[in-house]
Amino acid sequence: EYPLLFWRFLSITLRAKSSFTIVPRSGGWRVEDELTVTIQLRDYNGNPKKSGGDFLISKLHNRELGAGVVGQVQDHLNGTFTAVFPLLWYGMANVEVILVQTSESITVLKRLTEEQFRGVTKKSICNVCLDPDKAPLCNFTDLNTGEQWFCYKPSGLDCNTRVSHVKGGFNQRISKEEETLFKKYEYFFFFFVSVGINMKVPIMAVENSSINILPKTKKIKPGPSGYYYGHQWRPIGSPTVQQFNSTSVITACFKGKQLYLFGDSTIRQYYQHITKTLPSKTFFFHTQLYNNVGPFLAVDHTNDIMVTYRCHGPPIRFGNVPVSQLRYVANELDGLTGGPNTVVLIGVWSHFSTFPLEVYYQRNSVALTIRRAVQRLQNRAPETKVIIRTANMKDLTLYESLTNSDWYSLQRDKVLRAVFKDSGVLLLDAWEMGLAHYLPHSLHPQPEIIKLMFDVVLSNACPKQGG
Numbered sequence: 531e532y533p534l535l536f537w538r539f540l541s542i543t544l545r546a547k548s549s550f551t552i553v554p555r556s557g558g559w560r561v562e563d564e565l566t567v568t569i570q571l572r573d574y575n576g577n578p579k580k581s582g583g584d585f586l587i588s589k590l591h592n593r594e595l596g597a598g599v600v601g602q603v604q605d606h607l608n609g610t611f612t613a614v615f616p617l618l619w620y621g622m623a624n625v626e627v628i629l630v631q632t633s634e635s636i637t638v639l640k641r642l643t644e645e646q647f648r649g650v651t652k653k654s655i656c657n658v659c660l661d662p663d664k665a666p667l668c669n670f671t672d673l674n675t676g677e678q679w680f681c682y683k684p685s686g687l688d689c690n691t692r693v694s695h696v697k698g699g700f701n702q703r704i705s706k707e708e709e710t711l712f713k714k715y716e717y718f719f720f721f722f723v724s725v726g727i728n729m730k731v732p733i734m735a736v737e738n739s740s741i742n743i744l745p746k747t748k749k750i751k752p753g754p755s756g757y758y759y760g761h762q763w764r765p766i767g768s769p770t771v772q773q774f775n776s777t778s779v780i781t782a783c784f785k786g787k788q789l790y791l792f793g794d795s796t797i798r799q800y801y802q803h804i805t806k807t808l809p810s811k812t813f814f815f816h817t818q819l820y821n822n823v824g825p826f827l828a829v830d831h832t833n834d835i836m837v838t839y840r841c842h843g844p845p846i847r848f849g850n851v852p853v854s855q856l857r858y859v860a861n862e863l864d865g866l867t868g869g870p871n872t873v874v875l876i877g878v879w880s881h882f883s884t885f886p887l888e889v890y891y892q893r894n895s896v897a898l899t900i901r902r903a904v905q906r907l908q909n910r911a912p913e914t915k916v917i918i919r920t921a922n923m924k925d926l927t928l929y930e931s932l933t934n935s936d937w938y939s940l941q942r943d944k945v946l947r948a949v950f951k952d953s954g955v956l957l958l959d960a961w962e963m964g965l966a967h968y969l970p971h972s973l974h975p976q977p978e979i980i981k982l983m984f985d986v987v988l989s990n991a992c993p994k995q996g997g
């Protein structure tokens with residue numbers, strides 16, 4: 531068997547043999563020009579790859595200037611890729627191209643979503659869909675939103691006895707051979723062939739990865755939603771983000787307002803962030819028993835500020851959620867009056883990674899039920915500020931990449947952006963804000979990035995205040 535595996539390894543994408551080249555431009559580069567980079571992926575023998583499908587990301591940055599922007603990567607499906615960057619600052623800029631997952635590992639991920647879904651259907655007690663021929667079902671489908679949730683009926687108990695919801699674990703099975711497709715450290719196959727690092731690794735430049743950007747001469751329309759400069763986020767085509775550095779400016783912004791946070795743990799981070807900055811006399815109601823799950827409530831009576839956090843409904847992979855607290859975001863939105871003093875921040879993405887994409891966006895699935903509820907809220911109270919947080923990239927281990935790969939997140943993120951396109955909500959682009967930043971990718975972005983993201987939220991909530 532070994533020789534067979536051996537030959538297969540020689541054909542997978544190897545980052546050490548892959549490279550990128552800056553496409554030269556006569557007269558150099560000026561602010562508002564575009565920089566194009568071509569990327570050639572190669573296999574172990576150094577032969578150019580003939581097909582695409584690899585997941586690459588790119589950014590252009592300058593650490594000293596606190597500047598960074600994401601490049602638009604295009605897969606030509608023949609082993610070459612192009613990354614295009616708008617040039618937004620004057621001075622040096624360094625290109626970084628990262629191979630997040632090889633096309634070979636993505637093939638494994640695609641198979642796992644299918645298997646995982648079928649596997650959990652067989653093994654777990656509750657899921658988005660279960661086989662009714664195996665055992666009687668309890669149907670917990672939400673009557674209002676239509677979001678599906680089923681459990682096998684426990685024998686001797688009726689369906690009304692459900693108490694709590696516990697993450698059942700994953701069932702991701704891959705072979706030892708397939709494991710080598712998810713390596714963050716140098717790995718030797720068959721003692722002498724290094725398959726190298728193939729997950730979240732930089733691809734090197736053929737010659738030079740830097741360019742010097744000269745002052746601008748003409749205008750072009752750039753692709754990314756924003757960029758960093760001077761350690762601040764500058765959205766492109768939307769109002770300036772102001773800086774809310776102190777308790778007093780944050781309190782002044784939120785005076786008389788209610789902030790509703792709905793979603794997963796990446797939304798809970800904003801609750802943690804704001805409650806640290808609210809005045810000391812704030813009343814906090816953080817349920818101790820279900821500490822990660824919420825619901826959480828913070829009230830500042832003096833300034834008439836209320837902040838709440840609530841996790842989204844099934845499928846949710848939190849440890850232990852009392853069923854009384856399993857609420858669909860769409861239903862919670864229907865319970866809001868809304869108005870100019872209501873700010874709603876929603877983020878639902880990470881817990882859907884192991885389910886087929888349809889579970890995220892089909893007719894009565896979370897993305898669309900939330901979209902419809904947001905529309906109803908906007909009809910009732912058009913001045914309500916609704917902000918949707920996108921997915922973000924994370925630090926990938928083998929376990930993480932099988933259950934929660936950035937590649938899975940990217941697919942869901944594309945759907946989310948399409949669903950909320952032209953819906954009048956603000957997209958908090960956590961994907962680009964994480965990727966363009968110099969700090970490493972993390973499922974829960976570092977406090978520094980959370981602060982920059984919250985500046986975007988506050989700038990939207992209070993266009994006139996802040997620094």
Ligand SMILES: *[C@@H]1O[C@H](CO)[C@@H](O)[C@H](O)[C@H]1NC(C)=O
Nearest residue numbers: 578605606607608609610611
């Ligand atoms: C790959 O496709 C691109 C875009 O169609 C083309 O410009 C390039 O020449 C192709 N490269 C190879 C090696 O076929």
Ligand SMILES: *[C@@H]1O[C@H](CO)[C@@H](O)[C@H](O)[C@H]1NC(C)=O
Nearest residue numbers: 662667669670671672673676
């Ligand atoms: C589950 O309940 C919903 C809502 O009552 C209903 O529309 C759906 O058909 C039911 N599904 C099954 C499989 O019983």
Ligand SMILES: *[C@@H]1O[C@H](CO)[C@@H](O)[C@H](O)[C@H]1NC(C)=O
Nearest residue numbers: 552622737738739740741742
């Ligand atoms: C390579 O980088 C240097 C700065 O480090 C720059 O001055 C030079 O123009 C670059 N060369 C090319 C070919 O882009």
Ligand SMILES: *[C@@H]1O[C@H](CO)[C@@H](O)[C@H](O)[C@H]1NC(C)=O
Nearest residue numbers: 760761772773774775996997
């Ligand atoms: C906010 O803090 C940042 C980082 O410390 C600083 O660069 C900026 O000038 C501050 N802005 C205001 C308005 O205080």
